[in-house]
Amino acid sequence: MPRATAILRHREEVVSGHYLLTLDCPEVAKAAQPGQFVHLRIGDGTDPLLRRPFSILLAQPETGEVQILVRTVGRGTGIIATHDEGVAYDLLGPLGNGWEAPAGGEDVVLVAGGIGVAPLIFFADGLRLMERQPYVRSIFGAANQEALVCWTEFAARCDEFTAVTEDGSAGETGLVTDVLAPELERDRPQHVYACGPDGMLAAVARICRDAGVPCYVSMEQWMGCGVGACLGCAVPASAGGYVRVCADGPVFDATEIDWERMKRR
Template sequence: MIKDPRARIVGKESWRDYFLMRLESPRIADRSRPGQFIMVRINAHHHPLLRRPFSIHSKNGKTIEIFFQVAGLGTDLLSQKNTDETLDILGPLGNGFKAEAELKGKAVALVGGGRGIAPLYFLAQELRSSGAASRIFYGGKTRADLPLRENLEKQGFDISCSTDDGSFGFKGFVSDLLKAELKKFTPARIFACGPEPMMKKISGTARQKSIPAEFSLESVMGCGFGACWGCVKRIKRGDGEELVKICEEGPVFPAEEIVWEEEEG
């Protein structure tokens, strides 16, 4: 873990309540892997006190990007930062997706719901460079919740979209779009990030079809590196379950280890 107290904002784009920020942080960029995250101190005045976690959306040379949606005070304040300001960040943190060499030459499915697309762009880039063919499924409530669609298309990714209200692409949940498409192709692995009900449905579909799947879980995080126990979730280990720190052992877990909400006793 590297602490970079002066990561400079070198680029910023916005769409409604979604923001893409490019940060110059050479040492963190150098070590970042898809599915890992950074913890961002929002401002120097300790309000909000706790750093906020963001997936690494991409890396390019000395820079990393984060892509976020305004959810409350911290993300609202972050969205108001401008180019040339600096941020105090920690990273790269956690364990990412397993984009192994064994996926070379195979088709894989990447499923992002809303801001859950954030870590999947980095993953799609890595999979492409290792020779896997990614199909990206990108879902949102409405067309404005798909701000990265054009960029992903421009980069030549095979992308299918869904909106809950039918304003763009398949009408319905992205989990249902994936289910329909799985009648036509069988990916070697499914990677997903998004709201828990979406991931739970995808996990069920993957299990029915015997497709290995990995999910990036969210939890409220106080520190991001194992010190506060704020992020624990129950995870299947051996024949039982254990309370596991998502920040250290995750945030990415294989489907078979995840205890989805209604399963909790």
């Protein structure tokens, strides 16, 4: 498995509790594909014991830099929030399968919920470099304006951008799914790519299924090993049994996931 050392070059609190980390890690910067993630060891000791997974937000092979966006939710991310420039992380990566762009130049609709924007920024960046560039529309939803983290970076990489907030403090009022359903009525072939909370992904998958539109989701589950060995990240598969988010994903065709069993977990 690919293992590397990443040096923290810059840490910026982009909004309260959300940190953009710029890491010096040439190996990952060269190899990373949109949708992949890194598995970071935080600290040298046993607290926390397990690595923590973060999507790659951008990778610059020319400079050797990799960016990740970290929302503080607990012990590990809380420690990262205190780290100064120069801290060295032992990381595994890039891991996972990543997004695949539509082969036939179909329109792309990117649907992000909260911190789920991170891998979609990298994907939107990659789509702009394609020989046959697809038309890219994005829908970014969050509880409020502040939680639309890095929205300018996302919007700048898309042809059309719609913000949606639950409290109406920015963009349209409601949920991303309120905007997605009418979007899919356009009379052009399109593919949907989504990353966000499980409930949002389940709703996006249902809307796409009903509209007959291919949909790919990136899942963010709790992880142990990050390389397919512990089954800590397993999610129910529609074919029966489970798939591993770290080794089989994190990106899945939405029809591969059993969303009903996901709900009951």
